Amino acid sequence: MILENxxxxxxxxxxxxxxxxxxxxxxxxxxxxxxxxxxLIKGMTIIGGKFKRNExxxxxxxxxxxxxxAGLTILRPILVASGTHAIGKALVCTVQxxxxxxxxxxxxxxxxxxxxxxxxxxxxxxxxxxVESVILYEPDIVCLSALLTTxxxxxxxxxxxxxxxxxxxxxxxxxxxxxxxxxxxxxxxxDGYAPDAASAADLAVKLIMEKxxxxxxxx
Amino acid sequence: MLNxxxxxxxxxxxxxxxxxxxxxxALHKKVGNITFMALxxxxxxxxxxxxxxxxxxxxxxxxxxxxxxxxxxxxxxxRKNVFDQRIPIISPVLGIGDYSAFxxxxxxxxxxxxxxxxxxxxxxxxxxxxxxxTSKWYKLFLKISESLMIKMKDKGIPYMRxxxxxxxxxxxxxxGKIYYDFYDHPEELHELLDYCADATISFAKDIYxxxxxxxxxxxxxxxxxxxxINMSEDIACMISGDLYNEFCxxxxxxxxxxxxxxxxxxxxxxxxxxxxxxxxxxxxxxxxATDPNQPRPIEHIKELVESANGASLAIDCExxxxxxxxxxxxKKGNFNIAMPVKNIEEAIYYSNKFNExxxxx
Numbered sequence: 001m002i003l004e005n006x007x008x009x010x011x012x013x014x015x016x017x018x019x020x021x022x023x024x025x026x027x028x029x030x031x032x033x034x035x036x037x038x039x040l041i042k043g044m045t046i047i048g049g050k051f052k053r054n055e056x057x058x059x060x061x062x063x064x065x066x067x068x069x070a071g072l073t074i075l076r077p078i079l080v081a082s083g084t085h086a087i088g089k090a091l092v093c094t095v096q097x098x099x100x101x102x103x104x105x106x107x108x109x110x111x112x113x114x115x116x117x118x119x120x121x122x123x124x125x126x127x128x129x130x131v132e133s134v135i136l137y138e139p140d141i142v143c144l145s146a147l148l149t150t151x152x153x154x155x156x157x158x159x160x161x162x163x164x165x166x167x168x169x170x171x172x173x174x175x176x177x178x179x180x181x182x183x184x185x186x187x188x189x190x191d192g193y194a195p196d197a198a199s200a201a202d203l204a205v206k207l208i209m210e211k212x213x214x215x216x217x218x219x
Numbered sequence: 220m221l222n223x224x225x226x227x228x229x230x231x232x233x234x235x236x237x238x239x240x241x242x243x244x245a246l247h248k249k250v251g252n253i254t255f256m257a258l259x260x261x262x263x264x265x266x267x268x269x270x271x272x273x274x275x276x277x278x279x280x281x282x283x284x285x286x287x288x289x290x291x292x293x294x295x296x297x298r299k300n301v302f303d304q305r306i307p308i309i310s311p312v313l314g315i316g317d318y319s320a321f322x323x324x325x326x327x328x329x330x331x332x333x334x335x336x337x338x339x340x341x342x343x344x345x346x347x348x349x350x351x352x353t354s355k356w357y358k359l360f361l362k363i364s365e366s367l368m369i370k371m372k373d374k375g376i377p378y379m380r381x382x383x384x385x386x387x388x389x390x391x392x393x394x395g396k397i398y399y400d401f402y403d404h405p406e407e408l409h410e411l412l413d414y415c416a417d418a419t420i421s422f423a424k425d426i427y428x429x430x431x432x433x434x435x436x437x438x439x440x441x442x443x444x445x446x447x448i449n450m451s452e453d454i455a456c457m458i459s460g461d462l463y464n465e466f467c468x469x470x471x472x473x474x475x476x477x478x479x480x481x482x483x484x485x486x487x488x489x490x491x492x493x494x495x496x497x498x499x500x501x502x503x504x505x506x507x508a509t510d511p512n513q514p515r516p517i518e519h520i521k522e523l524v525e526s527a528n529g530a531s532l533a534i535d536c537e538x539x540x541x542x543x544x545x546x547x548x549x550k551k552g553n554f555n556i557a558m559p560v561k562n563i564e565e566a567i568y569y570s571n572k573f574n575e576x577x578x579x580x
Contacts, residue, residue, distance in 0.1 A: 054491070056459070057457055057458045057459045058398050058457040059398040059399070059401045059457075059458055059462065060459075062395075062398045062399060063399060063402050066399070099334050101395060102395055102398075102457070105395060150331055150332075178488075178510055178511060178512075180511070180512075181512060195512050
């Protein structure tokens with residue numbers, strides 16, 4: 001019941017309630033990982049699904065994500081202490097010349113909502129900055145956002161620079177943004193394209209799992 | 220050298236008549252008007268060739284407006300044998316930064332667009348803004364517009380200017396935080412939107428007064444400024460219809476009511492908003508831009524006719540057969556259909572074909 005309360009409050013964006021319910025669940029000796037998966041991530045997954053179906057919109061996703069983060073402030077230290085790791089790491093950014101951030105922010109929140117650690121490089125990111133950050137943070141996934149037809153071409157430049165830096169084999173690149181299509185993603189050598197933030201999070205999880213399996217097989 | 224409207228459109232009286240009929244009918248919920256615009260590659264050349272970073276706008280107004288008018292002239296000249304229903308207009312092109320910098324703040328120019336940076340850390344900070352009408356870009360935009368209008372004088376070509384809706388303006392000033400404001404600060408958000416409505420009214424009123432002064436004596440120079448307001452509802456496409464009705468509609472309506480009728484704009488990703496926007500009083504037109512990866516309005520004519528409440532809808536299509544196949548449905552509403560073509564020859568061909576099609580129906 002308490003896990004359902006966490007999920008329900010998260011979906012309503014009630015940050016304080018989520019925090020209180022998470023504490024209550026811990027008091028009830030429910031495992032932190034269970035609280036994370038069955039309460040917070042479950043709630044965020046439901047919101048993601050509703051977002052895909054146009055049943056909720058940007059404000060509702062943002063307040064839900066904020067509520068999730070409120071719950072995580074209680075849960076994260078306990079998860080870290082118990083040796084629980086994020087399922088993977090992602091870098092998100094908007095490419096050079098583009099100052100739009102809402103799509104990028106939504107992707108970050110949705111990805112975090114799936115238990116992936118996320119580093120946000122912000123907007124107007126040069127290919128060089130992205131390459132440096134990939135080397136520094138060693139992410140599994142790189143998410144590139146562009147809202148304009150003029151700036152979407154920068155997504156290709158980033159992939160070209162990542163190839164030159166010889167880091168593509170360690171990462172998977174997902175692109176998105178209003179003018180971007182699957183054909184465009186295929187054409188520029190991206191590993192994936194997502195039409196919305198919730199789909200980007202699903203794809204990130206899928207690609208991380210595929211990467212993990214590939215690594216296992218290689219070993 | 221800019222010529223007279225009649226030199227670019229020998230049929231200008233006819234297209235104005237058709238346009239006027241469409242909007243008059245839309246106002247009275249009468250339907251059956253369909254017009255066509257061929258979008259030639261040259262229409263976009265202007266935006267590619269105008270380097271917005273090339274000017275210090277405080278000192279280079281004349282150089283900027285000369286360049287802009289020469290680019291418009293070039294497009295108008297190329298289009299002169301295209302007898303579609305596109306009304307030639309001239310408008311300042313400064314990217315989108317000036318759409319909010321007229322309130323306060325500065326503009327970051329890039330070659331093909333511009334930005335203004337959010338400046339409302341707290342939602343009530345606008346109370347500390349300089350009085351409306353005193354900012355650098357408010358004054359500069361009026362000077363740029365006036366320079367354009369003086370050069371357009373006696374030509375009869377309409378001057379046009381679009382505006383952000385109160386929500387779009389509030390978003391430009393506040394940034395992404397505004398999405399939280401719907402839930403965290405609902406009362407303050409209403410106050411901010413009301414401020415944005417007043418700011419837009421003041422700005423539009425001053426621009427229109429200049430248009431009246433310089434273009435008022437020409438037959439159509441003030442066509443787009445008399446009793447009309449063009450506003451975008453881009454940010455509304457990120458919120459639900461319920462939030463739109465609660466927060467945005469009253470303030471957008473306030474601006475429309477001040478001027479008379481509303482010409483609006485939103486995106487196909489938010490097809491559900493068509494109904495909400497078109498039920499505002501005196502909305503006669505909605506440009507519903509097609510987004511990539513989103514439903515195409517031309518494939519939803521039946522629903523759109525119902526949602527539009529008589530307002531004319533500007534939509535686009537990819538192939539002429541989409542117009543032919545939907546002609547009976549299109550006649551049940553008011554539509555302005557744009558179609559990209561490869562060159563002038565195609566523009567002429569399809570414009571003539573459309574005019575024949577309409578004659579038959």
